Amino acid sequence: MNATVQTATKPKATLPDPDINEVSKQYWDALAKGKLTFQHCRKCNNNWLPARGECPRCLEADWAWHEASGKAKLISWVVFHRAFHPAFEERLPYNVAVVELAEGPRMITNIVIDDAEKLVIDQPLTFVPAEEQGHGIARFKPA
Amino acid sequence: MTTNLSGKSVIAGIGATKFGALPGRSTISMNVEAIRKALQDAGVEKDAVDALWVKCPTSKFELMYGQKIAEATGLQPRIGGVWDQGGASNIMMISYAAMAIEAGQCEIAVICFADNPKTGSAASYSRPRGDDALYGWFATLSSYAMIARRHMGELGTRREDLGAVAVASRRHGAQNPNAQLRKALTLDEYMALPPMVAPFCRDDCALVSDGAGAVVVMSAERAKKMGVKKPVPILGFGHGQTSWEVAQRPDMTSTQAKIAAETAFKMAGLSRKDIDVAQIYDCFTITVLMTLEDYGFAKRGQIGDFVKGGNIEIGGELPVNTSGGLLSETGMPGMQLIHEGVRQMRGEATLQVKNAKHCIISNQGGVMHTHASLILGQ
Ligand SMILES: [Zn+2]
Numbered sequence: 001m002n003a004t005v006q007t008a009t010k011p012k013a014t015l016p017d018p019d020i021n022e023v024s025k026q027y028w029d030a031l032a033k034g035k036l037t038f039q040h041c042r043k044c045n046n047n048w049l050p051a052r053g054e055c056p057r058c059l060e061a062d063w064a065w066h067e068a069s070g071k072a073k074l075i076s077w078v079v080f081h082r083a084f085h086p087a088f089e090e091r092l093p094y095n096v097a098v099v100e101l102a103e104g105p106r107m108i109t110n111i112v113i114d115d116a117e118k119l120v121i122d123q124p125l126t127f128v129p130a131e132e133q134g135h136g137i138a139r140f141k142p143a
Numbered sequence: 144m145t146t147n148l149s150g151k152s153v154i155a156g157i158g159a160t161k162f163g164a165l166p167g168r169s170t171i172s173m174n175v176e177a178i179r180k181a182l183q184d185a186g187v188e189k190d191a192v193d194a195l196w197v198k199c200p201t202s203k204f205e206l207m208y209g210q211k212i213a214e215a216t217g218l219q220p221r222i223g224g225v226w227d228q229g230g231a232s233n234i235m236m237i238s239y240a241a242m243a244i245e246a247g248q249c250e251i252a253v254i255c256f257a258d259n260p261k262t263g264s265a266a267s268y269s270r271p272r273g274d275d276a277l278y279g280w281f282a283t284l285s286s287y288a289m290i291a292r293r294h295m296g297e298l299g300t301r302r303e304d305l306g307a308v309a310v311a312s313r314r315h316g317a318q319n320p321n322a323q324l325r326k327a328l329t330l331d332e333y334m335a336l337p338p339m340v341a342p343f344c345r346d347d348c349a350l351v352s353d354g355a356g357a358v359v360v361m362s363a364e365r366a367k368k369m370g371v372k373k374p375v376p377i378l379g380f381g382h383g384q385t386s387w388e389v390a391q392r393p394d395m396t397s398t399q400a401k402i403a404a405e406t407a408f409k410m411a412g413l414s415r416k417d418i419d420v421a422q423i424y425d426c427f428t429i430t431v432l433m434t435l436e437d438y439g440f441a442k443r444g445q446i447g448d449f450v451k452g453g454n455i456e457i458g459g460e461l462p463v464n465t466s467g468g469l470l471s472e473t474g475m476p477g478m479q480l481i482h483e484g485v486r487q488m489r490g491e492a493t494l495q496v497k498n499a500k501h502c503i504i505s506n507q508g509g510v511m512h513t514h515a516s517l518i519l520g521q
Contacts, residue, residue, distance in 0.1 A: 015271075015276045015277055016271050016276040018274040018276075018277065019274055024274075050273070050274060075293060075390075075395065076289045076290070076292045076293035076296070076395060077289070077292060078285050078288040078289050078292060078340050078341060078342070078343075079338065079340070079341040080279060080281075080285070080340050081337065081338045081339055081340065081341065082339050082340065084269040084271075084281035084282045084285075085271070085276070085279070085281055088279050088281075091279070093341075094279055096275075096278055096279055096280050096285065096289075098289060098389065098390045098395075106390050106391055107390060108272075108273075108275040108278050108280050108390050109278060110278050110279070117341070120296070121292075121293065121296030121297060122296075132277040132278075133277060135277055137277050137278065
């Protein structure tokens with residue numbers, strides 16, 4: 001972990017762990033080292049997340065993991081004022097966002113900001129590595 | 144060569160349980176009650192039914208559930224089964240029944256749905272979405288709120304516009320003696336509610352309800368022969384599937400509802416101007432705004448102007464959800480909208496739209512993953 005990794009307070013309750021399988025393991029391993037990666041199709045140049053065995057555009061299984069530039073834009077976001085899981089009760093209000101990486105893939109994330117109601121659609125963002133329940137995760141902050 | 148099925152089939156009968164909390168009732172028991180009432184309404188003997196399509200309860204998926212309903216109703220259907228397309232299933236199943244009847248695969252079909260998340264488990268609505276629990280990404284309503292925020296940012300939609308949808312459904316539901324929530328809501332009251340998952344507050348969200356509904360579908364010819372009292376012709380239907388998760392779909396503010404409606408209008412030989420009343424799936428307020436836009440009732444980004452000032456309430460240009468919809472009548476995923484469309488076409492609705500000749504109904508499921516449109520006539 002590098003110096004920019006944010007350590008989250010340990011949740012009281014356990015969140016469901018991600019489904020780390022043969023294909024997605026490399027993604028989670030990279031995130032644990034603070035690197036955000038996405039899948040790149042060698043046949044048609046499509047880039048995507050989340051991890052899957054075949055390119056959803058050309059259906060080929062000839063892909064590689066590439067490291068993201070970390071540049072992204074905000075597609076949308078919500079602010080939770082109610083916890084649907086005990087692990088988030090003490091974090092209210094918290095935000096969840098959809099961002100689009102400069103390379104194309106979209107993902108679910110959190111934006112590191114005090115008042116998420118100040119965010120603006122399409123605003124530029126930068127990747128921030130973080131950790132949750134022993135897993136590396138990708139958060140973003142306003143660029 | 145294609146055959147136009149417009150008007151070939153009818154909804155011959157409708158039946159439902161009470162809505163709200165029905166403690167102790169299994170979904171099978173509720174389905175049987177709804178089917179019994181729908182058959183009575185149609186004046187059809189049970190043994191004449193030769194097709195059964197069932198939407199599985201949302202709160203608890205069960206293998207071979209359709210066969211359990213067949214057993215509980217003493218049927219051995221020629222065709223049918225469970226259709227798993229979330230809240231779009233009911234209209235989809237009605238359209239498959241219409242196609243199967245025309246293809247000679249069956250003659251009289253029952254389509255039904257039941258669920259008991261209110262007295263049972265509503266956990267399916269608050270579960271984590273995919274692999275993203277670590278980010279706090281929980282609950283169905285959050286995905287719809289995500290879409291709503293994008294709609295607001297991209298197209299200028301305001302909370303007042305979402306509120307107009309809630310106000311309309313609640314006004315109509317307050318006058319429906321069978322509605323679960325009979326409490327009208329003013330726009331000021333809506334605007335004063337605290338956020339739940341911003342930009343949504345509690346009253347942007349569907350009710351959680353127990354209950355069942357069923358319809359009987361047969362050919363118009365058969366209905367005439369049998370002397371069905373109030374057959375309602377199925378003039379058009381169409382489907383569309385947006386399919387991808389909210390985070391992955393390239394356009395968050397428009398869906399394949401557009402394709403579904405175009406298909407239905409083309410089949411019916413009608414346009415938006417011919418529609419007198421609409422029952423639009425209102426699991427969340429944003430769904431109504433986007434469906435009306437995708438259906439062409441307002442230009443993209445202008446839905447706020449269309450819904451304001453009571454325009455979608457009874458007496459307005461296009462009354463929507465005249466029995467209260469998912470926001471006020473019952474949270475049931477879509478069957479109640481079909482029933483209200485039938486009542487409007489029969490001229491029997493509590494809030495009857497005068498001289499209404501055509502009703503469009505939308506059903507949709509997942510987080511706008513699936514969509515189906517149905518146009519009923521007289
Ligand atoms: Zn490819």
